[in-house]
Amino acid sequence: MNETHHLRRMTTIWVILSIAADLLGWFVLGPHMPPGRMTETAYHDQLDFNILLMAALPVLIGVWVYMGYAITVWSAKRAPEPVGGDAARGNRRAQALWISITTVATLGAAAFGTWALVVDHGSGGGEGPNPIWAPGGAAQAETAAFSPNSGWTPGQALPVQVIGQQWKFTYRYPTFGGFETSQLILPDNATIVFNVTSLDVIHSFWAYQLGVKADANPQVNDVAYTETKQLGSFMVRCSELCGIWHGAMYNSGQVVTPSAFQSWAQQTEAANAANTKLLPPFAWTYVPDANGANGGYYPNGKATPYSSVEVYGSKNPAS
Amino acid sequence: MTISAERPVATSGGATTTTERVSWTQRPGIWSQHLGTAIVGAIVGYLLGHWLGNAIASSYPYVQNSGQNVIAVTLGEIFGVAGWLLGIGALNYPLAKLTGRQPAKEVDVQGWSKYFRYSTNHKTVGLQYVVGVLLFLFTGGLLAMAIRTELLNPTTHYFSADTYIKIVSEHGTVMMMMATSIVVGPLGNYLVPLMIGSRRMAFPRIEAFSFWVFTAGYMVIFSALPLGGFPTGWTGYAPLQTQAGPGMIGYLFGFAVIGMGMMAAGFNMAVTIINYRAPGMTWSRVPILVWSLLATSALLTLATPTLFAAGVFGLLDKTAQTAFYVNEHGGSAYLWQNLFWFFGHPEVYIMALPGFGIVGEILPVFTRKPLFAYKVGAAGMIGVALLSFFVWQHHLYQSGINPDMRPLFMLTTELISIPTGFIYLVGMGTLYKAKIRFEIPMLFALALYFNFLIGGVTGVFLSDVPVNVTVHGGFFVLSHFHYTIMGGLLFAFMGGLYYWLPKMTGRMLNKKIGLWHFWTMFVFFNLTFFPMFIIGLLGQPRRVFTYAKNLQGLNDFSSVSAFLLGFSFLIFAFNMVYSLWINPQKAPANPWDSRGLEWQTANPVPSYNFERIPVVLSDPYRYSEPGAPAVADLGDAGLVHAAPQD
CATH class of the missing domain: 1.10.287 (Helix Hairpins)
Known part of the structure; x- marks a missing residue:
């Protein structure tokens, strides 16, 4: 042939x-x-x-x-013989x-x-503290994060802070008084600005169905964007090895209608008000104290001389 | 003072020509230096170091809940390795030089005991490495069985979460350490001098040093378990690393120790290939395996220092309270990630290139054709080695650093598939209109092309930043790198063993058992790891002890396949024992009718390889020409032509 x-x-x-x-x-x-x-x-x-x-x-x-x-086709049926001719030559055209x-x-x-x-604005991946592919409204959302009572209305981007700690994720909603909860509830048809950080070791916030993954690094604000399009629940898992119970570090979240979200956020803000007072003021990042991974160096709960960021720990316990 | 004795030394021809001063440490017998004295040295060294650490840092705060002082543990490990090297005799020569004494002559000890000594014979070191890497492989494999056992059920747990994560960490680290040396050590050390027409490696003491440091690394990494293990996986990320207990010392120091061995082996290999080629062994005649090992050596020599430095920084953080990786004190956890992956990605190619070289040697022999596009293949290996230094941040796409660099790293990562594709061009071109003999080595070579293709193509998915969001950190990436490392390198290594062990041991491995080994390994490898792509796509992260209930079926399928994959290695082990000891069949000098220079020597290979340095006359792949020029002029034996055809 x-x-x-x-x-x-x-x-x-x-x-x-x-x-x-x-x-x-x-x-x-x-x-x-x-x-x-x-x-x-x-x-x-x-x-x-x-x-x-x-x-x-x-x-x-x-x-x-x-x-x-x-x-x-080309297996040797009997004792093999040398293959000669064109088949043995280096075909330059085929190589090229x-x-x-x-x-x-x-x-x-x-x-x-x-x-x-x-x-796709960074494709849902963590862009770090200085994102370069931000969607419209993201900058305003980040500014609004420091206006504790600005709330959220449909059409606005919603800032959500994701805090990883061994071995759970918690979420702060800065425009709703900065309350912290283990529930991740998001409004439908909204741009979400995730600000992901950690209190101890590196975690990775993986909201599977949202197409979002961003490492949670201590003292780093890792920003990721998404825009919700469907109602329903989604899975959150930690996808960076963070110690013994890494495998158990998961929960779920929900995308709900805008009105249901507003209602939930306002109720949760009110219900958590007492706890929120104990939290450090909202900041992009926090320094762990003696309870944290690198704790022990400053057991009095003060921030290090190198940073003016807020401290989580015995004086400011996470909820 | 060195106690010496006069001892006659025979030349390779057998005639006694001279006498040398031989150290008592080199003379055969229980009081000389061998594995036993190395073990004693390691134990004494560890105890001494541990005592010293407690003595000089008794007030140092002990690691929480461990009762261990990290200074004592670290010094114990360092002194233990020093004792090991002292006990085996690795330090005899440098210590003699340092103290101004004439170093005693090393003796090429004959018989079985040479494998338990500090031998500077490259063939002995090669066989020592064979046993060493197989020991690594089998212990790492047992840990893999434990992992798959735990993943049989998402709710019923066979290990505690703590034990499980230590097993995962130990498995990954041990396998990565093993894989860096699995070809360079055994096949590289044994074959490179034979393939390039040299009587030895450039630096025989460094060669022996690399092996004994490699074994020390094995013990150091396993010492982590009695020290409480480490929870970081093989990637050792800070701050988890900083948080971890004294077992972390075993990881950090273990990588530093293995790194020393890798640097020594790579440097020695590169110098040998560049400087010890026989006359006529021009770059266009260098066997493709040697090209691959040259590229690998460059990576070992240039990338491993980063790993070594990263490990030392980690040790300093844990012992001397430096803060290289401690954010709160001005350091950065990102530093570890960058240092680790700056080594870690070249390492991926340290684990791929030698496999490409092996199959490049096997294909022409079993197709009776020249290697297709030889120069493109060699260029591909160099290209892969160069590009591998510019891709490391694709491991950090989601880490939060350098978003502006992502398009660049996506481009460099995808560019590396071009020179990798050259390897497929070589393979597919060589198969074209070939006359294929399906001997065991050829089956493994074909399996590499099948498996690595899946690993390579899924690598393109991982290199794509948007898709990476879904597949990073999950079972998809886990399956991808098992397809490249195990499906590529390990299959090639097995093919290489079946191909070259007849030369290395003088015994043929049994073909029937080999067929059972190949088919069980090939089938169950794919049945183990292919489902993991799906498991990953369905959302299961790596290194977890529990998972969604709906993934149990796939996980169970993967686990059962993994157990049968493990069984295939038992078949291999049985074949080794059966063929080498129970029913040994003497191997002909050139059982595969290869033109390779290494096959032109007698079985067993003489101590000095060649009576005189051969003059290479043509390349080793001219299978198409029955009257092809001789491969080499070997002196007394006359010109060596291609082996006669049956």
Whole structure:
């Protein structure tokens, strides 16, 4: 069989299988791929995943078809003899084609990923204290965070602080008096500005269905954005090893209607008022005292000489 | 004072020509230096260091709930390693030099006892490494079985949360330590001189040092368990590292010790390859495995110092109250992440490149074809090594630092798939219209291409920042790197063992048992790790002892497959024992009809490898030409042509 026949056969098998796999991937699996479509961020992350999957499946199938074909057709039936002729020569055209295709595919993937990252405001990943891909209204939300009674109205971005500590997440709502709760309730159709920090070691706030993941670092405000699009509950897990009970550091949250959110926030603010008074004033980050991971150096509960941020601990217990 | 004796030394030809002063420590017998004295040295050293630590820092606050003083533990570990090296004889030469004495001549001890000594023979060191890395692999594998046992059920727990996280941490660290040396140590040390036509490695003492430091690292990392273990996983992130108890010393010092061995091995390998090539062994004739080991050596030499420094900083934080990683005192936990991954990502390629080199050697032999696009393959390995220094922050996409750098690191990470693709070009091109023999080494080589493809393609998903939000820190990434390291490197290593052990031991491994080993390992590897992609996509983070109830079916499937995967390693171990001791079959000098220079020597390989330094005449992959030029002029044996065809 000549070279053309082999290539034609392999190409035919590859094209048929690739089209079938891509169709299956896009239409059957695609809509169910994580993280779902609960937020704009999740939607884009899912779209990104599916597009990469469409590119990856033909690559996988191509190599597997080729290997399968080689193993089936070119196995030595008897004692092997040297392979000569064209098959033994380094085909420069094939080499150039391979390198060109992989280069174009790679640059294309990087360009597409960058576009998606920028368009989707950081794609739900933690951008650190100085985010560069903020959605509209995010800056105002961060300013409003220091106006304890500004509340929230539909159309506004909502600042939420996520505090990781061994081994739970708690949430502060700065525009509602800065109350702290273990419930994460969010309004639908709203831009959410997560400000993620930690009181001890590094955690990672992973709101699975929201398409949000941001490391919670002590003394760092890691900002991540999302825009809620669907009502329902979502899972929160810690995805950075944070010690013995890392596996148990999970809870769930809910996206509710704007009115239900306002009602819940106002009620919780009132119910928690006594506790809130014991909390340190809202700040982007907090320093742990003797109870914290690196505690013991300043057991009197004062902040270190290097920082003017607020202190959580025996004098200012977390709720 | 060194007690010496006059001892005749035989040349490789067998004629006694001279006498050398031989230290009593080198003479065979119970009072010489060997593994036993090393163990005694380590125990005495640890006790001495521990006592000293308590003596000089008795007022130092003990680590909470541990009853341990970290100064004492740290000094115990340091003195223990020093005692180990002193006991094995690694320090004889430098101490003699330091004190102005003439170092005693090392003797190439014959017989079994040489494997328990500080041997400077590269073939002995290679075989010592084989046993060493397999010991690492099997203990790490047992820990993996424990992890999969715990994950059988989300609510019924076989271990406490504390024990489980220590097992996870120990497993990851041990396996990573093992994987950095699994090819460079055993196959690199044994084969590189033979493949490039040299009689030895450039620095035989450094070579021996690298092995005995490697074994010291094994003991140090396992010493973490009796010290209370460490909860940080293999990544050792601060501040959890700072918070952890004295077991953390075992991790930090263990990586520093292993790092010394890696640097020594890499430096020695690079110098050997560059300077000890035989005449005629031009860069265009260097075997592809040697190219891969050169690239790996560059990474070992240049990236590992960062790991060493990071470990020492951590030790200083825990003992001398420095604050490299302590935010409150002006340090930064990000410093650890950056240092660790600046080493850690090149390390990924330290664990990939040698595997590519092995399959590059195996394919032409079992396809009877030249290696396709040899120069592109070599360039790919160098390209991967270079680019690997510019990708480390893709581990930190969600960490909160440098958002503006993410597009750059996404680009560099994806760019690395171009030179990695060269390896596939080499492999697929070599298979084209080949005459494939499905011997065990070839099966493992083909399996690498199957497995690593999955690992590589899923790596593109991880490199993409938006998708990374979902897959970072979960079982998806866990499965990805097992596909690259275990599915790539470990399969290649196994293929390499089946391929080269006949040369290294003079015994053929049993093919039938080997087939059982291959198929069980290949099938159950994929059945273990492929479901983990789905588990990760469905939201299960890494290193957890509990998970959502709806994921139990997939986790159980993965666990049962993992147990059977573990069983495949027992088949391998049985094959080793059966083929080497129970029913040994003598291996021909060149059982695979290879043109490789290493196969042109007799079995067993003579002490000095070659009667005289060979003159290399052609590249080792000219299988297409029955009348191809000789591979090398080996002197007395005459020109060595390609092995005759059956």
